[in-house]
Amino acid sequence: MWRATVLTIFPELFPGPLGASLAGKGSANGIWSLETVDVRDFATDRHRSVDDTPAGGGPGMIMKADVLGRAIDATAGGDRPRLLMSPRGQRLTQAWVRDLVRGSGVVAVCGRFEGVDERVITGRGLIEVSIGDYVLAGGELAAMVLVDACVRLIPGVMGKECSGADESFSANLIEYPQFTRPRVWEGVAIPEVLTSGDHGKVDSWRRAEAERLTRERRPDLWAAYQANWQFGKKNASER
Ligand code: SAH
Numbered sequence: 001m002w003r004a005t006v007l008t009i010f011p012e013l014f015p016g017p018l019g020a021s022l023a024g025k026g027s028a029n030g031i032w033s034l035e036t037v038d039v040r041d042f043a044t045d046r047h048r049s050v051d052d053t054p055a056g057g058g059p060g061m062i063m064k065a066d067v068l069g070r071a072i073d074a075t076a077g078g079d080r081p082r083l084l085m086s087p088r089g090q091r092l093t094q095a096w097v098r099d100l101v102r103g104s105g106v107v108a109v110c111g112r113f114e115g116v117d118e119r120v121i122t123g124r125g126l127i128e129v130s131i132g133d134y135v136l137a138g139g140e141l142a143a144m145v146l147v148d149a150c151v152r153l154i155p156g157v158m159g160k161e162c163s164g165a166d167e168s169f170s171a172n173l174i175e176y177p178q179f180t181r182p183r184v185w186e187g188v189a190i191p192e193v194l195t196s197g198d199h200g201k202v203d204s205w206r207r208a209e210a211e212r213l214t215r216e217r218r219p220d221l222w223a224a225y226q227a228n229w230q231f232g233k234k235n236a237s238e239r
Pocket of ligand 1: 084086
């Protein structure tokens with residue numbers, strides 16, 4: 001069973017959206033599990049403080065290394081990677097998500113305030129993960145994003161096993177346009193090729209559209225796609 005353990009001072013925010021729809025069914029069916037650890041349980045003072053003022057001055061508060069360290073040490077993570085949700089981290093990608101799904105789960109630490117004491121990051125070997133170049137008020141939404149992206153790839157969670165195979169980012173392409181009934185809506189018909197029943201033609205139309213949209217919208221992905229393609233061609237010619 002794939003396991004997500006989230007360390008947070010707001011455990012009541014979970015499972016939130018992770019309890020709905022197919023992800024919720026998947027955990028109800030024992031395909032994956034979510035548990036939270038309340039970091040505040042590891043505070044030792046009367047006020048159960050988890051934060052303190054930054055050394056060197058400046059605004060805001062910092063999550064304390066001792067409290068967070070105890071919370072991490074009390075979590076039996078096994079061989080699961082210990083992640084810290086952090087805008088300074090490596091950007092989460094679909095490739096990274098696929099990699100995390102191949103393992104036995106994740107332990108995700110959620111920061112709050114101005115962040116966490118650097119010593120707990122290095123001391124506990126936390127891997128910093130960012131979900132994008134913007135700043136959230138806390139790591140909880142970021143952890144939900146990460147777990148949601150992972151869980152939908154676990155076999156048995158999504159309706160069709162293969163529906164993750166040709167979606168956005170799987171081959172450095174974004175997805176082709178999708179349609180469903182009615183055939184004509186507000187005078188606009190579904191492209192004829194899609195209702196032709198010719199699977200070969202459907203596949204090449206979809207590939208061409210995915211390429212067009214990637215070229216128009218995501219020059220970064222388009223460059224990576226072309227580089228891969230060139231590389232594949234070169235390898236083939238050298239064989
Ligand atoms: N002062 C910090 C921001 C702290 S935001 C800085 O400038 O880098 C508070 C917490 O929200 C962070 O500790 C982190 O856990 C979470 N967070 C904010 N933005 C995030 C992002 N883009 N990705 C992942 N986690 C994020």
